[in-house]
Amino acid sequence: MPILNIKVTNPEAIELLRKIKSREIFIPLLAWLKKFRWYLIAFFVVAALLIALIVGKLASEKTPIPVFTPPDIENTQPTESVSIKSDFSGLKDEILNINTDLPDPAIPVFDNTINLEETIN
Amino acid sequence: MKLLSKLLLLPSLIYLLFLVTPGVFADAKSDYEYQFSQYRQNYIEYSILKKDFLENPTLDNQQKAILSAKQTLMARDLAKGSYASYLLFLCQDKQTNYTPTKPSIEAINQARTFYLSEANKSQSIVTASDLAAYTQNYLTNTIVHDRSLRSGNVACKISQLVRIQIESKNAFDIILPKLSSPFSTALKTRIDDLQSQGNKINDMINTFTNKLYSEEITDNIDNESYFSNNSETIKKIQNLQLKWIDALIDIDLNYAHS
Numbered sequence: 479m480p481i482l483n484i485k486v487t488n489p490e491a492i493e494l495l496r497k498i499k500s501r502e503i504f505i506p507l508l509a510w511l512k513k514f515r516w517y518l519i520a521f522f523v524v525a526a527l528l529i530a531l532i533v534g535k536l537a538s539e540k541t542p543i544p545v546f547t548p549p550d551i552e553n554t555q556p557t558e559s560v561s562i563k564s565d566f567s568g569l570k571d572e573i574l575n576i577n578t579d580l581p582d583p584a585i586p587v588f589d590n591t592i593n594l595e596e597t598i599n
Numbered sequence: 600m601k602l603l604s605k606l607l608l609l610p611s612l613i614y615l616l617f618l619v620t621p622g623v624f625a626d627a628k629s630d631y632e633y634q635f636s637q638y639r640q641n642y643i644e645y646s647i648l649k650k651d652f653l654e655n656p657t658l659d660n661q662q663k664a665i666l667s668a669k670q671t672l673m674a675r676d677l678a679k680g681s682y683a684s685y686l687l688f689l690c691q692d693k694q695t696n697y698t699p700t701k702p703s704i705e706a707i708n709q710a711r712t713f714y715l716s717e718a719n720k721s722q723s724i725v726t727a728s729d730l731a732a733y734t735q736n737y738l739t740n741t742i743v744h745d746r747s748l749r750s751g752n753v754a755c756k757i758s759q760l761v762r763i764q765i766e767s768k769n770a771f772d773i774i775l776p777k778l779s780s781p782f783s784t785a786l787k788t789r790i791d792d793l794q795s796q797g798n799k800i801n802d803m804i805n806t807f808t809n810k811l812y813s814e815e816i817t818d819n820i821d822n823e824s825y826f827s828n829n830s831e832t833i834k835k836i837q838n839l840q841l842k843w844i845d846a847l848i849d850i851d852l853n854y855a856h857s
Contacts, residue, residue: 562852564848564851564852565770565773565851566770566774566844566847566848566851567848569763569766569767569770569844570841570844570845570848572763572766573763573837573840573841573844574841576756576759576760576763576833576837578756578830578833578834578837579830580752580753580756580826580827580829580830580833581749581752581826582752582755582756583682583685583686583689583752585682585748585749585752586635586678586682588638588675588678588679589642589675590734590737590738590741590745591734591738592645592668592671592672592675592730592734593668593727593730593731593734594649594652594653594661594664594665594668594727594730594731595731596653
């Protein structure tokens with residue numbers, strides 16, 4: 479298989495290749511990374527947390543939520559109060575219903591002096 | 600055909616029976632209410648015509664006023680009579696056969712007869728002087744009957760209290776055989792108390808009723824305090840009756856039901 483022999487003649491490309499070979503091109507990048515390293519670290523930490531949250535959420539959605547039911551408590555029956563009513567309660571009501579006010583029924587007012595004479599007030 | 604008419608007659612009779620029995624009370628009361636409304640209506644008319652006559656004393660105005668006065672007199676005495684009937688019904692409805700109130704009931708009856716006879720008598724009035732004479736006479740004669748309505752009103756209330764005493768005695772007689780004998784000391788004390796309290800209430804009612812006919816009370820009959828004083832005594836008796844029935848119910852629940 480013939481080896482492809484490419485000859486670079488472009489001076490800019492030659493310059494670029496030289497910089498790559500001598501790693502000179504990476505110097506500004508390393509300097510930038512060094513300058514903003516704490517921001518990068520913080521970014522990665524936040525990103526890791528967000529990824530963890532998303533993964534956790536997806537995992538929890540796939541797992542059914544366990545239903546917790548309280549243990550059975552023995553049913554308490556309300557105490558039945560047997561109310562004994564006397565046969566004479568009706569008589570008591572009868573007494574209570576007596577209207578003690580007098581006159582009952584009210585006596586209406588009548589004019590006993592019906593005549594055609596002038597009334598002197 | 601005869602069978603059909605009998606079949607139709609039977610439900611009609613049953614219906615009439617139901618209609619008439621509670622209607623007695625409604626009749627006495629509603630009759631009085633109707634008669635009193637008639638009196639009020641007539642009285643307004645009479646007052647206007649009398650005023651017209653006094654302002655303008657013509658023969659025509661006099662005749663109109665006399666006619667209206669006659670109608671009012673009739674309506675007044677019919678209203679008084681129906682009030683007496685209503686009162687009588689209320690007294691007799693209790694079926695107490697209580698002797699001390701009998702004079703009061705008799706007096707109400709006499710008052711009713713008097714009012715109904717006066718209602719007729721007033722219709723013979725022709726002239727203004729007849730009217731004046733009639734009213735003068737009426738004023739003298741009606742006092743005793745008007746007072747009968749006042750004392751009768753108290754007598755009817757006494758009938759209610761006596762009815763309660765009769766029913767209380769019946770209740771006591773019912774409960775006594777239900778109690779297991781021999782009685783415990785506590786129960787015996789309670790029964791004795793109940794009997795003595797019952798007798799005390801009976802005595803109180805008797806004294807109260809007899810006092811109604813005393814001179815001291817009859818002299819006071821036209822005063823405002825007549826009803827308030829009697830009402831106080833009735834309230835006291837009612838309270839004693841309540842205490843008595845509470846004691847009986849207590850015995851019933853604690854001794855007769857166990």
